[in-house]
Amino acid sequence: MATKNIVCPVCGASCDDIQVELEGQGLTVRNACKMGNAKFQEVVSPHRIREPLVRADGDLRRASWDEAIEMTARILANSERPLLFMGSETSTEAMEVGIHMAEFLGGIADSNSTVCHGPTTMGIQEAGRVGATAGQSKSRADLTVYWGSNPLESMPRHMSRYAVYPRGYWTQRGRFDRTVICVDPRRSITAENADLHIQLNPNTDYELLSALLTLLHGKRPHQTAEDVTGVSISEMEKMLDMMKSC
Ligand code: SF4
Structure with a gap:
């Protein structure tokens, strides 16, 4: 019998439609991407520490x-001052127990958010956050900007389930109703599948955003913006036009 609606613990997409069926020593996983499938297959892997x-x-x-x-x-x-470094692929309930334990022991609780998404939360705390549910992007978004991200390799179902290919209420034709912009110094696989690839120089995101903002305010950025970012003003204007007309 298949167990349905399991949440995949691998990447931030947290797909909640995974189906898993255990038959003898075999495991059939439905709906997951390759990364998700590989994780679930570990349950029956001979390498698993049991x-x-x-x-x-x-x-x-x-x-x-x-x-x-x-x-x-x-x-x-x-121990005098234990560090409980908890895995991000652990359940929320297990994390809670770990935090209580660290508190009880007078220890330190940490996780890989320190080296991963921690700065995201700090940014949200300092500057606020504009966001939407995945359902909103599926139903409404007709333009998707992947800035410094490569979902086809790091969050494989983001494009297929949430943002680019799915048919939503106002995006009935799926990919045909959407435009994709990818901002990335690398010609990633996501960039190859985008309608516009802005190939900026590494580490010039701030300068590019500043130039876009200048254009948005009806002014022309200084010529050095092109030299620094490696993106021509006409490309920036093209990107802004796509964003303003979506
Ligand atoms: S995109 Fe793949 S790895 Fe990420 S949560 Fe969904 S199934 Fe899991």
Whole structure:
């Protein structure tokens, strides 16, 4: 029997329509992209660690769950300032337990948000956020700008499920009702599939945004904006026209 509506834990798209069917040693996954499928296949992978391993005399040996839990508790209780670095592919409920545990132990709770999406949250706190649900982009968006992102490789179903290919209420013809702009120094696979690729020089996003803003205010950016960003003023105008007319 297939289990339906499972949330995929891999990327930020958090696809919630995954179907998984376990038959003997095999697993059939429906709706997930390659990345999602690979993650679910780990459940039946021969590489999966199915029981605790305890290091003794330099080597890892199998241990019972009771022994492993006892040992973990002892290590935590004897530590002075433990760091609980929790995985981003762990469930929210497990994270909550980890945070409570770190609090109880007087330790430090951290996660890979420190090196990943943490700055996003800091930016939102400092400057606010304009956003929409994925349903809004599916139903309404007729222009999608991928700026510094390559969803076809890092969030594979973003284009197919949420933003470019799906048929929405006001975007009945799917891709034919949408325009895609990709801003990226690399000729990524997403850029290849975009209607307009703005290939700016690396690390000049701020300068390009400033120039676009200047144009939006009806003024012409200084010539150095072209030299610095590697994007011609006419290309910037083209991009702005597409954005203003969507
Ligand atoms: S796009 Fe792929 S990896 Fe990301 S949540 Fe959806 S199925 Fe999982």
